[in-house]
Amino acid sequence: MITREPIFLPPPRGRFEAAGRKCLADLRETGVCTKYLASALWALRLLPASRRMRKESVAQMFVAGIKSLPVITFVAIFTGMILALQLGLELQRYSQELYIGSAVMVSLLREMGPFMTGLILAACVGSSMAAQIGTMSVNDEIAALEIMSIDPVRFLMAPRLAAMIVITPVMSFYTCMMGVLGGGVVGMTQLNINWNQYVQNALEFADLRDLYVGLFKALLFGMIIATTACYEGFSTRNGAVGVGQATRRSVISAFLLILVVGYFVTRLFYNG
Amino acid sequence: MIRFEHVTKRFGAKTVLDDVSYEVRKGEVFFIVGPSGTGKSVSLKHMVRLLQPDEGRVVVAGEDISHAPDSALERMRERFGYLFQGGALLAWLSVADNVALPLREKTKMSEEEIHDKVMRTLALVELENDADKMPSEISGGMQKRAGLARAIVRDPEIVLYDEPTSGLDPVMSRHIDRLIADLNNKLGVTSIVVTHDLNSALSIGHRIAMLKGGHIVELSTPEAFRASTNPDVREFMDAQFKIQS
Numbered sequence: 001m002i003t004r005e006p007i008f009l010p011p012p013r014g015r016f017e018a019a020g021r022k023c024l025a026d027l028r029e030t031g032v033c034t035k036y037l038a039s040a041l042w043a044l045r046l047l048p049a050s051r052r053m054r055k056e057s058v059a060q061m062f063v064a065g066i067k068s069l070p071v072i073t074f075v076a077i078f079t080g081m082i083l084a085l086q087l088g089l090e091l092q093r094y095s096q097e098l099y100i101g102s103a104v105m106v107s108l109l110r111e112m113g114p115f116m117t118g119l120i121l122a123a124c125v126g127s128s129m130a131a132q133i134g135t136m137s138v139n140d141e142i143a144a145l146e147i148m149s150i151d152p153v154r155f156l157m158a159p160r161l162a163a164m165i166v167i168t169p170v171m172s173f174y175t176c177m178m179g180v181l182g183g184g185v186v187g188m189t190q191l192n193i194n195w196n197q198y199v200q201n202a203l204e205f206a207d208l209r210d211l212y213v214g215l216f217k218a219l220l221f222g223m224i225i226a227t228t229a230c231y232e233g234f235s236t237r238n239g240a241v242g243v244g245q246a247t248r249r250s251v252i253s254a255f256l257l258i259l260v261v262g263y264f265v266t267r268l269f270y271n272g
Numbered sequence: 273m274i275r276f277e278h279v280t281k282r283f284g285a286k287t288v289l290d291d292v293s294y295e296v297r298k299g300e301v302f303f304i305v306g307p308s309g310t311g312k313s314v315s316l317k318h319m320v321r322l323l324q325p326d327e328g329r330v331v332v333a334g335e336d337i338s339h340a341p342d343s344a345l346e347r348m349r350e351r352f353g354y355l356f357q358g359g360a361l362l363a364w365l366s367v368a369d370n371v372a373l374p375l376r377e378k379t380k381m382s383e384e385e386i387h388d389k390v391m392r393t394l395a396l397v398e399l400e401n402d403a404d405k406m407p408s409e410i411s412g413g414m415q416k417r418a419g420l421a422r423a424i425v426r427d428p429e430i431v432l433y434d435e436p437t438s439g440l441d442p443v444m445s446r447h448i449d450r451l452i453a454d455l456n457n458k459l460g461v462t463s464i465v466v467t468h469d470l471n472s473a474l475s476i477g478h479r480i481a482m483l484k485g486g487h488i489v490e491l492s493t494p495e496a497f498r499a500s501t502n503p504d505v506r507e508f509m510d511a512q513f514k515i516q517s
Contacts, residue, residue: 001342003322008284052376136362144360144422147320148374149346155377 002152002234003143033231036153037223040230043151043158053159060163064125065171072120076175079116080104080182088191097191101198102205104183105176109210110270113176114168115262118221121168122254126229129160130250133233134243142234157230161223168222169215176214213269220265221258228253273298273430273462274319278328281314288314290486291328301456301463303473305508306483312466313357315483316432319464320352321345332430350378353428357435359419361407368394368403371421378426393421396451398444413440420448424455431455433465437472445469449476470512474498482508 012018047053084100091097133156136142145152180202187193232250236242274296281289288311296302304312317323318330321337329338337348361370368390375386394400397417407415416439423431433452437445453476455461467473473480474494482490482497482505489504490497497505 001321001345005323006283008282139358140356140360141362143322144354144356144419147322147349147352147354148378148422149349150374150377 001146003137003146004235006237029231029235032235033227036157036231036234037161037227039151039153040157040161040227043154044162046154047158047162053162056159057162057166060160061167063128064121064163064167068121068124068171069174071124072117072171072175073178075116075120076113076178077182077185079112079175080108080179080184081186083107083112083179084183084186085190088187088193092191097187098193098197098201100183100187100191100193101180101201105180105202105206106210108176108179109206109214111214111262111266113179114172114214114218114221115258116179117168117172117175117218118225118258118262119255121164121171121222122225122228122251122258125164126225126254127247127251129226129229130232130236130247131243133230134236134246137234137236138239138242152234153230157226160230161226164222164226165219166222168225169218172214172218172221173211209269213265217262217265220261224257224261225254228257273300273333274464275331276315276318276328277331279318279325279330280327281311281318281323282326287486289318289325292483292486292488293328294481294488294491296462296464297478298462299456299460300478301452301465301476303477303480304464304466304483305468305470305473305480306489307508308468310483311486312483313434316354316434316464316466319430319432320349320354350426351429353423353426353431355416355420355423355431355433355436357438358412359407359415361415361418361422363407366404366406367399367410367418370407370418371425374422374426389425390421393425394418396424397421398447413444416440417444417448420451424461427459428461430462430464433463433467435467436465437467437469445472448472452476468512470509 009021012021047057083104087103088097088100091099133142142152145155184195184198187198188195229250232246232253236246276292276294279289279292280287292315304315306312314323318325318338319332321340324338329336331337332348333351335344335348337345340348361367362373365373371390371393372386375381375389381389391400391403394403397420399414399417399421402410402414407418410418416436420436436448436452440448449472452463452465456463465472465477474497477494479491479493480497481488484504490500490502492500498509500506
């Protein structure tokens with residue numbers, strides 16, 4: 001059941017009770033959120049057979065991918081330019097500025113690409129998902145689906161999750177390429193590096209493992225964005241104010257989880 | 273058909289339903305009336321377990337819906353159609369697609385059959401010419417009628433109406449009354465209607481329950497309700513009919 005009643009408890013008798021209650025509530029909500037994710041992943045088995053789910057997933061991919069493209073392009077190019085400029089100026093002191101291609105490529109593939117993409121999609125797409133589902137919750141649309149015996153997780157969350165699982169790695173790869181392009185422009189115009197040398201150096205040091213790990217991270221970030229957005233949307237109460245709060249919470253939760261999960265994936269794959 | 277057994281519901285310190293017991297019979301048009309904030313919609317939500325009682329239980333066709341496992345709940349809810357106060361239409365689907373939604377998701381009907389069924393149902397609520405409009409393009413009353421079409425499109429055994437005539441003009445209100453009565457007469461649908469509109473309750477209701485202060489203060493036929501000497505009923509009737517006169 002998605003539609004849940006508010007829990008009313010008597011006022012806590014002290015700070016310890018209040019803290020204990022908060023911990024228990026957070027654990028309970030983490031469990032609920034994980035249950036939604038598991039249900040949505042399980043519902044994805046229906047994707048090949050369900051025309052509606054496929055259509056909805058493609059529509060969500062369009063929103064997450066095409067509509068976010070301008071901002072992602074802008075951020076990626078400037079991230080690459082900043083990286084190249086900062087590294088290039090330092091490396092220039094040791095006459096090693098030729099290596100900015102590899103430095104930009106590796107840092108973007110391993111960390112910056114998926115991380116920047118995750119943050120942008122959490123802010124642009126996750127917030128809009130949370131607001132849309134939150135509005136549906138306060139307008140009784142989620143309750144109406146449940147009474148029609150239509151599972152809101154299957155109907156709403158699964159297509160969004162599918163879209164984010166596909167589109168986040170794609171956009172992450174695109175961010176990397178745009179970042180490398182931005183770095184190249186700085187290399188050519190400010191560090192006097194030949195474009196061919198820059199590209200050759202970037203490709204020479206690019207490891208396939210860096211690419212795979214980066215894409216894997218992006219996939220996890222996509223799941224995080226869709227799950228936090230849908231969970232916060234489903235949990236929305238109290239009208240327009242509640243929708244605003246749910247949107248804010250979904251973005252903050254996604255940001256924090258992206259940082260934490262990003263660290264642990266890096267540790268898993270690059271730990272000696 | 274639906275039995276409330278000593279149901280108590282609290283929201284924090286406020287007791288909304290206090291040891292309420294009553295039964296809605298199969299094939300009956302049952303009205304729940306009363307002042308705002310007395311638990312009418314809360315009662316309706318207990319019938320489909322959008323809310324669970326703190327004490328007591330709600331039994332639907334012999335099964336305890338209040339404590340049923342999720343798998344049984346889905347099956348039990350298929351008996352119901354539910355008209356929400358605001359219609360609760362999905363904003364990104366047209367009126368026809370909203371009405372078709374339960375058929376597409378829960379039946380194996382072909383698109384042609386679904387289209388026929390949807391248009392026939394929309395004709396019942398006089399919305400057949402607005403089938404392709406989006407919910408944002410129609411008035412609140414039309415949204416409510418579209419919500420009603422969606423609630424009855426799968427021919428449910430029980431239909432719950434939350435304020436079906438609020439926001440509608442008097443002509444359309446009486447049309448909705450006739451539709452509720454027709455569903456009951458022709459198809460034997462059990463209808464539970466939450467309303468402030470005593471005209472509807474007195475003209476098509478088989479029985480009327482009045483809720484006040486978390487209790488049922490009157491449960492009787494329309495004739496007995498009209499003649500009731502209960503001060504709460506008199507006050508409610510006088511207030512409504514004075515305003516109308």
